[in-house]
Amino acid sequence: MRVVYLSLFGASSLAAPALAQTAPSALAPLTVEKIMREPAQWLGGLPSAPYWSEDGKHIYFQWNPAKARRDSLYVLSPAGGTPRKVSLAEQRGLPSVRGRYDQRHQRKVYEKDGDIYLLDLKNQRVRRVTNTAERETEADFALQDKLISYTRGGNLFTWDPATGETVQRTDFRRGNRPGPGELDKSAKFLKAQQLALFQVIRQRDQDAKARERAQKALLRLRPKGIWLGSKTVENLQLSPDGCYVTYTLVQEPAADKLALVPNFVTISGFTEEIPTRSKVGAPQTAYELGLYDIGRDTTFVLGYRELKGLDELPAYRKEYQLTAKAPTDTAKTKAGKPATEVRRVVPYGPFWADNGQRAFLVIRSQDNKDRWIVALDPTTQKISLLDRQRDEAWINGPGIGYEAGNVGWLPDSRRIWFQSEETGFSHLYTVDVTTGQKKALTSGKFEIQQAQLSQDKKTWYLTANKTHPGEQHFYQMPLEGGQLTQLTSRPGASEVTLSPDEKTLLVRYSYANKPWELFVMDNKPGAKMRQLTHSTTPEFESYPWRDPEIITIKARDGAEVYARLYRPANAAPQGPAVVFVHGAGYLQNAHKWWSQYFREYMFHNLLADQGYTVLDIDYRGSSGYGRDVRTGIYRYMGGKDLDDHIDGAKLLVEKYGVSPQRIGIYGGSYGGFITLMGMFTQPEVFRAGAALRSVTDWAHYNHGYTDNILNEPYNDSLAYARSSPIYYAEGLKGALLMCHGMVDTNVHFQDIVRLSQRLIELKKENWELAVYPVEDHGFVEPSSWTDEYRRILKLFNTNLKPAGPAPGATGQN
Numbered sequence: 001m002r003v004v005y006l007s008l009f010g011a012s013s014l015a016a017p018a019l020a021q022t023a024p025s026a027l028a029p030l031t032v033e034k035i036m037r038e039p040a041q042w043l044g045g046l047p048s049a050p051y052w053s054e055d056g057k058h059i060y061f062q063w064n065p066a067k068a069r070r071d072s073l074y075v076l077s078p079a080g081g082t083p084r085k086v087s088l089a090e091q092r093g094l095p096s097v098r099g100r101y102d103q104r105h106q107r108k109v110y111e112k113d114g115d116i117y118l119l120d121l122k123n124q125r126v127r128r129v130t131n132t133a134e135r136e137t138e139a140d141f142a143l144q145d146k147l148i149s150y151t152r153g154g155n156l157f158t159w160d161p162a163t164g165e166t167v168q169r170t171d172f173r174r175g176n177r178p179g180p181g182e183l184d185k186s187a188k189f190l191k192a193q194q195l196a197l198f199q200v201i202r203q204r205d206q207d208a209k210a211r212e213r214a215q216k217a218l219l220r221l222r223p224k225g226i227w228l229g230s231k232t233v234e235n236l237q238l239s240p241d242g243c244y245v246t247y248t249l250v251q252e253p254a255a256d257k258l259a260l261v262p263n264f265v266t267i268s269g270f271t272e273e274i275p276t277r278s279k280v281g282a283p284q285t286a287y288e289l290g291l292y293d294i295g296r297d298t299t300f301v302l303g304y305r306e307l308k309g310l311d312e313l314p315a316y317r318k319e320y321q322l323t324a325k326a327p328t329d330t331a332k333t334k335a336g337k338p339a340t341e342v343r344r345v346v347p348y349g350p351f352w353a354d355n356g357q358r359a360f361l362v363i364r365s366q367d368n369k370d371r372w373i374v375a376l377d378p379t380t381q382k383i384s385l386l387d388r389q390r391d392e393a394w395i396n397g398p399g400i401g402y403e404a405g406n407v408g409w410l411p412d413s414r415r416i417w418f419q420s421e422e423t424g425f426s427h428l429y430t431v432d433v434t435t436g437q438k439k440a441l442t443s444g445k446f447e448i449q450q451a452q453l454s455q456d457k458k459t460w461y462l463t464a465n466k467t468h469p470g471e472q473h474f475y476q477m478p479l480e481g482g483q484l485t486q487l488t489s490r491p492g493a494s495e496v497t498l499s500p501d502e503k504t505l506l507v508r509y510s511y512a513n514k515p516w517e518l519f520v521m522d523n524k525p526g527a528k529m530r531q532l533t534h535s536t537t538p539e540f541e542s543y544p545w546r547d548p549e550i551i552t553i554k555a556r557d558g559a560e561v562y563a564r565l566y567r568p569a570n571a572a573p574q575g576p577a578v579v580f581v582h583g584a585g586y587l588q589n590a591h592k593w594w595s596q597y598f599r600e601y602m603f604h605n606l607l608a609d610q611g612y613t614v615l616d617i618d619y620r621g622s623s624g625y626g627r628d629v630r631t632g633i634y635r636y637m638g639g640k641d642l643d644d645h646i647d648g649a650k651l652l653v654e655k656y657g658v659s660p661q662r663i664g665i666y667g668g669s670y671g672g673f674i675t676l677m678g679m680f681t682q683p684e685v686f687r688a689g690a691a692l693r694s695v696t697d698w699a700h701y702n703h704g705y706t707d708n709i710l711n712e713p714y715n716d717s718l719a720y721a722r723s724s725p726i727y728y729a730e731g732l733k734g735a736l737l738m739c740h741g742m743v744d745t746n747v748h749f750q751d752i753v754r755l756s757q758r759l760i761e762l763k764k765e766n767w768e769l770a771v772y773p774v775e776d777h778g779f780v781e782p783s784s785w786t787d788e789y790r791r792i793l794k795l796f797n798t799n800l801k802p803a804g805p806a807p808g809a810t811g812q813n
Contacts, residue, residue, distance in 0.1 A: 027543040030606040032793055036599060036785040040064045043598075044535040045071060046516045050508055051097050054108065054121055056500040060086070060094075061518060065535065078504060078520050080532055095119050095126065102145040103354055105455050109139045109148050116150045118161060121500075129159050142238045144356055149238055156236040156245055169238055170223050170245055170292065177227040224297050233290070240356025244378045245292040248347065249301065253283035259750070263743050265773045276745045280699060280706040281713050284366060289347040291378055300381050304345055304363065307372055308385055311342050314369055315392050316635060316716055343367060348404035350376050353413035358433055360386065360416055362404040368394040368708050373407070373418060375433045386431045387438060389420050393631035394708035396586070397426040398449040398623075402704070406450070410479070411457040417441075419448060425626040428460070428481075441481035447626065453479075454502060461498065469562060469624050470550055470591035474505065485525055493593030498523070510594035512564075513545040546605055550590060553617070553648050559632075561644050562590040562625070566604045566614035567656070574659035576800035577613040577652045579645055579686075580604065581667030581674040585633065585709075588624035589616055603789055612796070613658055615651075619644040619674070634709060635716065637698065637723040638677035645678060649685050661687060662800045666792055668692035669747060669777065672738075676725035676755075683733035688799035690737040690792045693747050693777055696755040697724045701747070729758045735799045736767040739788050741775030 027034060027042075034042075045064020048071065052059060059078055062071040066085075073091060076083040086094075095117065099110030108119040109129075116129035116139045130136045134152050142149040147158040149169075156169040183191065194201050228249070235248040261274040289302040304310060344366040350359035361383065363372045370390050374383040389395060399406035399419030407418045415430045422429075428441040428448050441460070442448055449472065450463040460477040466484065467473060472493040475484040488494035492511035499506065503523050510516040515536055519529040548564040555561050568575070580600060582589040595601045604614040618624065620632030620640040632640045645665065652658040665678050665686045672694025679689040698706050699713045699720050710719040721727055740752040749771075756769055770791055772784045779785050 027539050030543065030602070030609055032603075032606070032789045033786055035602040035606065036782055036789055038782050039598070040071075041067050042537055043540045044515065044537050046535050047074075047508065047518050047533050048516070050497060050506055050518055052497060052499050052506060054095060054119065054500060055124055056504075059506055059518070059520075059532070061533075063533070063535070076532060078499070078506075078532075080530065083533065100140045102141050104145075107141075107145075109141060111137050111139045111150070116148065116159075118148060127161070138236070140237075142240075143242050144240055147238075149236075151236050154233055156238060156247075158238065168223060169294075170236065170247070171225045172233050172247075173225055173227050174229075174232075175227060176229055177225075223294075224292065224299070226292065226299055237350065237352075239359075239378060240352050243294055245294065246350055246378070247290045247292070249288040249290050251286040251288075253285060256282045259748055261743055261745055261748055274743065274745060276748065277702050280701055280703045280710075282703060284344075284703065286344060287346045289361070291381060293378075302347065302376075302381055302383070304383070305342070306383070307345070307363065307374070308388055309370055309390060310345070310365075312370075312390075313343075314367065314711070316711060316719075319718070320715070343370075350378075351404075351407060351409065351416075353409045354411070355413040358409075358413060360407075360433065362407060362418075364395065364403075367711070368396070368402065371395045371400070371405075373416065373431065386416065386433060386436065387418070387420070387429075389422060391421070391627070391631070393634035395421075396708070397421045397627060397630065398447050399426050399428075399451060408453070417451075419451065421627040424628055428462070439481070441477070442484070445626065447624065461496075463494075463496065465624060468592070470588075470593075472591075472593065474507075487523065487525055487527075488521075488529075489526070490529065491592050493591070511547075512592050512594065513547045515594045515598070543605075545602075546608065548604075548616070550592065553644065553651050555640075555644055555647050557640070557643075559620070559629075559640075561620075561647070562618045563648060564590045564614075564616040565656075566608045566612075566616075568608050568611050568613065571613060571657060572611055573657055574662070575611055575613060575657065576662040576664070576796070577615065577649070577656075577658040578604075578607055578796060578800075579648060579652075579663065579665045580614060580616040581619070581645065581665065581671035582616065582622075583667065583669035583671045585621040585637075585641075585670045586623045586630060588618055588622055590618040590622075591624070599785060599789075603792075606793075607796070610797075612800075613652060613656055615648050617644055617648050621670075635711070635719040635723075637709060638674065638681070638725070639722075642674055642677050642682070645674065646682055646685055660685075664688040664690075664796045664800050666690035666692070669694065672747075673725060676736075677728065679734055679736050680725055680728035680731040683731060686734060688735040688737075688795050690739065690795055692739045692788065693741060693744055694725075694738070694752070695747050696751045697726045699724065700751055700754075726755050726758055729755065729764070730762050732759070732762075732764050732767065734766065735795060737770070737791055737795045738767065739770045739772065739791065741772045741777065741779065741784075743773075743775065744777045746777035 048062045050059060050061035058075050060073060060075050063074040064071045073086040074083040075086050096110040096112045099108045101108050106121055108121060110117055114135035115131055116136050118127045118129055129148055136150045136152045138151045140149050142158055147160055149156060149158050154172050157166055158169055159166050195205060232250045233247045234250060237246050256278045258275045258278055261276055263272045263274055266272050291300045345363050346366060347361050347363050349361040352359045359376045361374050361376050363374060372385060373387040374385055376383055405419060410417055410430060414434060415432050417430045419426050420429055425445060426447045427443055428451055429438060430441060431438045446464055446466040448462055448464050452461050454461060458479050462475045462477060463472060464475060465472055471491055473486055474488045474494055474496040475486050477484050490509060492509060495508040497506040505521050505523050507519040507521060507529060508516055509519050517535060518532040520532060521527040521529045546566055548566050551563055551565050553561040553563055582597060589595055589597060607614050620629055622629060649663050653660045663686055665675050666689060667675050672691035675689045675691040676694055678686045695701055698710055710716060710723060713720045738752055740749055742749045759767055775784050
């Protein structure tokens, strides 16, 4: 066992030489030092976050051609030309990218720097709605676009563009309503005596009561004071008829213990603690939908007891003898005994139709196993079911997510559209709120990743992976469904933004070995893409970056698993191989566009140059392949997902001539977790592994991610025990490198410290821990990236190339 501690000056045993001030014109041969430099300095500052000006005459985007420390805002014409950096003074005058449009798409309201603005899209004139020291947010149109609404200090306000009048619509107050002061017997006697004895006292008392009556009459013209106790409010909305205000009541759990992350390298010279989060299974925030009936001056809280399946417990609970009360709301019988458990839910909405006559809500169970779409009648506070999606694993997927998802009204104000994984793949549906009739607009073994209606609401614009799981294209489709017409055609990924007049497409495009650039094209099939930016440097372009093969692996359970394969130009028989494990779990990397793991992509080119075959697998749990792949890790992380990597290693041996004794594995975050599981439970498959910022015990991770996959640790302890590497550490035989940032606020440094102690107690020797004092979960400093990957390369060269390292194997050539 060897623990390597880094000083402020770098690793004591592996200090990197100083980099040359001027980058060489030719990149080859690749070294770790070269490819882990600051990307903008040699790869190029790639364009990101592009958007159109409101008049469609300009395109704005983030870019860094000057090799600065950070990106800046640039602008150019859709016709092309040289991009121009936007000055700070000019940026202050630009409208916000975000905002809401009125129904006729003639005005836009938005918040900027804490104030509200109204933009007339015809003449591009801006009116300032507010100018206060307080922050106003959630700007929107109200009362059929007649008013502007916004929130300030937790209350709802409206502004009338015609008159300039501002009206406060709610009066929410923290704390409890003060009760009338009660007089004791002695005080009551003395008050009565004073009133009986003195005329002046009686007159003043009558005057005070008259003033109180007048004040109450005046207050009746103001919104009702609503006392919240310890709750807060969010998502305030005025109904289109102005009769109701809906709002979400938020009750934070009682103070729960938060994990603290020590920060040792600080400007003060003192260790500072960073408060982060609670751990999975901690009490969660409770949400309710409130409704203020303005006419009746009354508030209501919506109930959900009639929701179909609200009391339906997850199937896994049947495996356990429940001896303790679960952390859910539990109804009581008259005898006081527990009745059926009722799960907590989270409401989203309401979403109002354009005519203002109908509304619906999206309601999700807090265990994420149910999503209901319900019609809402605010006059009766009743809901009626329109659609229920149930998943014994958890609800998610493109256009669905963890909140309301991608939903809206069709122009007839009668049908709702939404996305659902009902068939196993995320597709587009409608449901009629009057008849309950549901219709699928798209279908097939592919995913609708994004969906939006055209401004005239006659056409759908869709982003989907219809042609191949590893490609992303832009389509159009008639409102009522039908044929998908493909607009983009280049293999890879096209991220499309429509121009304001919807005649032109702004495309951010990339291919596997070609980084992102901006293009424009006419909004019609087969139109030519015209390139607007060129960001990569001559140094980056001097190397022939590989176009990795997209292959499929036949998994042991019959599933088809996609992967990227990098092969040496002249692979030696029985050569070494490395299996890379992407992070996040629900993420796709075996695709045909420029990877967000671009450093790893370049490292895999380096490995292939040095004789390694590299396999990068979209294992079970990855995105892009539908519901069954997404939920394949339910209740067992390190099960099918690890099997996919073992099956991939087997394919490397049987088809690509790799030696079964010379296979390594590495990855970060979830990839680090899989690496640990592979090294601990499959030592005959993986001889060496590098686990980076890895989860070692899922009971110590956050609630939002972990509870979906493994449920709560006190309800499903079996899932946590079989999914956590710390329980399998005794199986370590190969060489293990662990790297972790000390200020990681996602996967805490405590995770790797606990595993290290476990390895020490098990008397394991062939492991190493490298710590990075200034790094969070995602590394930032090039020096840290360089040190980490030099260690990874040394690990593989030492253990997978027994005859000795290849030339330049230390990364110092």
